[in-house]
Amino acid sequence: MATITESLQIASKHHRANDLTKAEQVYRQILEKQPNHPEALYGLGILSQQVGKFQNAEQLLNALLQIQPNSVKGWFSLGNLHQAQSQLPAAVEAYQQAIALQTDSAPLYNNLGYTLQLQGKWEEAVACYQKALELQPNCTEAEANLGNALHAQGKLSCQQQAQYAALNNQLGRSRQQAKDLKNAVACYRTAIALQPDFLDAYYNLGVALQEQGDLEEALVSYQKVLELNPDNGEIYLKLGKIYQDQKKLSEAISAYQQGLKLINPHYLKAFVADAGTEKAEEVPITPELPQExxxxxxxxxxxxxxxxxxxxxxxxxxxxxxxxxxxxxxxxxxxxxxxxxxxxxxxxxxxxxxxxxxxxxxxxxxxxxxxxxxxxxxxxxxxxxxxxxxxxxxxxxxxxxxxxxxxxxxxxxxxxxxxxxxxxxxxxxxxxxxxxxxxxxxxxxxxxxxxxxxxxxxxxxxxxxxxxxxxxxxxxxxxxxxxxxxxxxxxxxxxxxxxxxxxxxxxxxxxxxxxxxxxxxxxxxxTSLYAQKMSNELFATGNHAVFLRRAIEITESYLPADLCTEITTNARSYNFEYLLENRVIFPLMSGNMTGALRILQEALKIDRSPEAVAKLFAWLTKDEAAPLRNEIAAKLLAIPQENIPDNIPIELKSPQTAIAP
CATH class of the missing domain: 3.90.550.10 (Spore Coat Polysaccharide Biosynthesis Protein SpsA; Chain A)
Structure with missing residues (x-):
């Protein structure tokens, strides 16, 4: 592993790219070396919340706050975690702890205000939003939340409702771009509540619901868009995708046709022109081609x-x-x-x-x-x-x-x-x-x-x-x-x-x-069960490792002479570790020792350097490698005694003693 600082940079980069599996792996490697590393605890805590492991996230954030009780981001994140689980009093307490440490943070006041609003404490919530806007006048979330709170109390004019509807729609797009679909949907629904004929909000709501997998609700939103704008081709394409997912191919075909005709005049011209021609009944067969x-x-x-x-x-x-x-x-x-x-x-x-x-x-x-x-x-x-x-x-x-x-x-x-x-x-x-x-x-x-x-x-x-x-x-x-x-x-x-x-x-x-x-x-x-099964079979048999080795060997035959050694050495080292850290686990999980051993065999064919062998022995000491470790030991013990030479001459010499002349 790289240094702690370098590893943390790598974990953060994976985290920002939303590659959570790799990020988690590196965070855990850091914590294996330094169990109380605050940044690793924080990063893994945020990641755990992202994947829905709330209890684990709470443990990690609390561990961080034990080490750094004045960590504003630790208290802030803990408040967000409690809010996400509807643990509202605990969320309020965490936000207040953070505000006591940093009194000039608009996001803290905004989140505290929203938590108070969820408890029906309207006046306190409005005061928090106003404080957030005093600290940061361009805080969109606080401004939108303030408008929503005033609307709930019947304190907005029609013009103000349209203004805050647009703001909620804007905020929804921002949350959607950040892949926070739950809050994006909430923003769009609020925008529609403020302005019931808001076409753009209905469209955005449908897209967010479709991304969430709420297909029936997405259909309702899209149908509303078509009521407001019947010539919206993009909506028909969205409907086609939903019908496709629902296995309603006839409806999907109709929707895709309509959408493509509306958005692409070139398609419309060609499709309509072909409609009057006679179609061949026979399915076209690929012509014979030379195999050179x-x-x-x-x-x-x-x-x-x-x-x-x-x-x-x-x-x-x-x-x-x-x-x-x-x-x-x-x-x-x-x-x-x-x-x-x-x-x-x-x-x-x-x-x-x-x-x-x-x-x-x-x-x-x-x-x-x-x-x-x-x-x-x-x-x-x-x-x-x-x-x-x-x-x-x-x-x-x-x-x-x-x-x-x-x-x-x-x-x-x-x-x-x-x-x-x-x-x-x-x-x-x-x-x-x-x-x-x-x-x-x-x-x-x-x-x-x-x-x-x-x-x-x-x-x-x-x-x-x-x-x-x-x-x-x-x-x-x-x-x-x-x-x-x-x-x-x-x-x-x-x-x-x-x-x-x-x-x-x-x-x-x-x-x-x-x-x-x-x-x-x-x-x-x-990620379906069938796909996982097929993927696991590819890895469990060790075939993927064979293809990996051959890909390196074939490439070695044509790489430029001045770079061949460097590239091949790096490829062998990298992919040896890849098989060891990411692929042996598949057969091990299913108890397939033959497949696991074959992957190790192929890994050693890829890289049999002293460094690779040392990494293999170090990996075999891990808990998850115990079944394979036992299998290797059993195979060694099972080697017949007659295959081990017992007639190796050993010369025994007595210690030499100095003899006086």
Whole structure:
């Protein structure tokens, strides 16, 4: 572990990026070394409250206050914790303790006022809000709360109600951006109570409720928006997402169609024009394509031929959407692209159905007819094979592989095109910021790229040195120049879920990469029980560790000579620790000692340096490693005695004694 100060900086960075798992891990590492470290106690306490572990959060904050009884932020956070649990008298006491230590804090007076308001103590609450505004005149929360308290007492004019409604709506957006959906919803409801025809507040309320998973309530809000504005295309797209989540595909299709027609005139023109044409009854089959190879220094990869000469103008974008069986998210994925489609000369969209049964043809055509090209493989050719087939069939200058459960946000293609259409030929790929979401579309965290690359757009410096060690990128956020594929080949089928990382390393060896830090894509982490089972099986068998080792070995075959040793050494060290700290736990949790031992075996194949072996022995002393430790001991004791030589000659010598001459 790094120094305590460095570790705290790392934990805080993960915490700010909402990567709570990594943040918690580092906070706990600090507390293992220094159990009374105040900043680690505070950080872990706040994090525990965020994830709903209120009792643990209270213990940590109280431990902090035992060490630092004059910690204003400790008392403030404890007050917030009590308020969140409706422990209002305890919250008041904690806020008052904080105010006694710091009398000029507007947020303290505001939160105390709100807690008093929840107890019906209106006059005391109003006094607190007024004090907060005296200390900080631009304190939006205090001003909104003051208006709400006065409204509850019937003390606002109609004009003032509209003013405070706008303020609550503004505050709601602020809380929503901070992923505080509970308070965002409360703000929007207050805004609507103050101004019942407030269209923007209804829209924002629907979005927040949908993010929370309250789909029926979100539908009510969206329907109210449509009553006030029937031509709001975005609302139809939101309705399509809700119907999709509810497995009401017919309603989802209708809503997506209507929304796309309203927001995208190019889509409307193409969709209406195609409506009068006769449709082919047969499902289109993927044509037979040559299976050739390209050699990149010392390794062979699938070849991507150049685009055949044609009078037809090549589009800037080819969006390739691989799909197999799943219908849960495909409509949303397609709609996110179709909303940004500006004509066939600008973008082609290909759906690559990997032999789904039944075919996905009708579902794709339902919202993509006349625009989307659908191909169905006669048999399943694997994920990498399906990717490569889509790339070969594409004609665009830049290719975006967008998995059917992910989607892009407004501006993804226009923002990237603005940067890429005049960029140097040295740029072979580009990527944007992205959010991780769960199977319900709820935000989980920002992508790790902000940790690695910061927030400055442009060509990444020393990209190969980073991507050669680990991959923070996700497919939904990456676009690759077609000429890049033509030179270095497509996806390697040998590596399963790690073929994307290997491809990025290959690109970084020969090309620069452009970075757009704005969040323009969403990557879905399916946390359902089925997805967890499949993921656990991949890790429990040790197969993921095998793919990881092979990805490092294959890359070593083409890395530049002057950087090969440095990158490979760092990659082996980093991924050895990754397997040890993050992956052995999966088979251990299920009692699968064979899988756990295989991961350790692969980890040692990745890095067998003295430092790695020492880390392994240190890790085996941990409590969670006890079952594996016992298994290793049992295997050693079970080695047959006859396999151990017992005839090793041992020369016994008596101590030499000096003899007088």
């Amino acid at each position: 190879e390209v050699i990149v220094r010392n390794y062979k990869f699938p070849k991507i031929p150049a685009v055949a000469a044609s009078e037809k103008k090549r589009p800037f974008w080819s969006v390739v959407i691989p799909a197999y069986k799943r219908t849960d998210y495909l409509l949303e994925c397609l709609a996110s692209v179709l909303a940004q489609w500006t004509g066939e000369e600008e973008m082609e969209i290909l759906v690559m159905d990997n032999a789904s049964t039944p075919p996905l043809f009708d579902l794709v055509n339902a919202i993509g007819r006349g625009i989307v090209s659908y191909y169905r493989n006669s048999q399943n050719i694997g994920l990498a094979g399906n990717h490569n087939t889509g790339i070969i069939l594409s004609r665009g200058q830049w290719i975006h592989i967008l998995h059917d459960d992910d989607y892009v946000l407004p501006g993804f293609y226009s923002q990237l095109k603005e940067s890429l259409e005049n960029c140097s030929d040295s740029v072979g790929a580009a990527f944007t910021g992205f959010d991780n979401i769960n199977e319900k579309g709820v935000f989980l965290s920002k992508g790790d790229i902000f940790y690695w690359y910061g927030e400055n757009r442009g060509i990444i410096q020393n990209w190969l040195l980073q991507i050669g060690v680990t991959n923070p990128l996700r497919p939904s956020a990456i676009v690759i120049r077609r000429q890049t594929y033509e030179k270095i080949g497509g996806y390697c089928s040998e590596l399963s879920d790690l073929n994307g990382w290997e491809l990025c390393k290959r690109i970084a060896t020969f090309y620069d990469c452009w970075y757009e830090p704005k969040i323009l894509a969403c990557y879905r982490l399916d």
